[in-house]
Amino acid sequence: MSSFTYHSLPGFGEQCCEEYGFSDACIIGDRIIVTGQTGMNPITLQTSADIGEQVAQAFENINNLIVHALGKEGHPAHHEGKSGWEHVVKLHAYFVGLSSIRDQARALMVRSIKQWCPNHQPLFTMVGIESLPFPEHHVELEVFVQARMVRFVTNESAS
Template sequence: MAHLQYSNGEGFGEQLSDHTHYSQAVRGWDLTTGAVPVDFGQQIDQAFANVEHILQHAGGKGWEQVYKVRCYFAPLDMADEHHLVRNLKTYCPNHRPILTAVGVEKLALENMKIEIEVVAHLGD
């Protein structure tokens, strides 16, 4: 799909892309160091900030253009949903994207508890 524009964050995102031959899926790591916060709330906060950064890096406006969100949780614990809701309200104050939450056994990196995948509309 050569007509699509792929993007990776600087630093760790570029290194991981080169090593694994894929464009960055935004996860709860620090974009420059690759560190994964231990605290679940901090992981969600970092994942949302990463999505904002990558969308803007790719030429978009950020979360305001996101209309679909898919979250992978390892494990899925809806007792922690307030972290997700807080970030959705912060990053999407003027709209409510559709959301799918999926529980998985494990994610790619050690101690990673959340991965967020979004679809954004870059048009009007």
């Protein structure tokens, strides 16, 4: 049976762990469950009012968190020199007021997925929500990570 190990990014992640009692990531064997990451810079605690900048920061936060957690564990995937996003299998994006920014949000997500996941196409769900815990946050991303990428043999790759 796998044991659970929990990790948080320095700055706001560690603050949440201490003040609110939750961590940023949990490693279970070769899987990592990542809590929602917003567009807030975890060190400066600043959040841009621009939705594009929030999406970019949230993607960076996810990357840094995965790399941080794998590094703390000395996980073999950390030594492969890949970005954290290379290991992302599924992405959920939550947008405040999605109905009024649907096209812009979709375009931002597609651009960021292509940037951060150039070698694979993770599963993706985008959902509109009423609000997030901090009023200046308008996007939150959470991911499911498989730290050991498995190659599946398909009919195309077998030929």
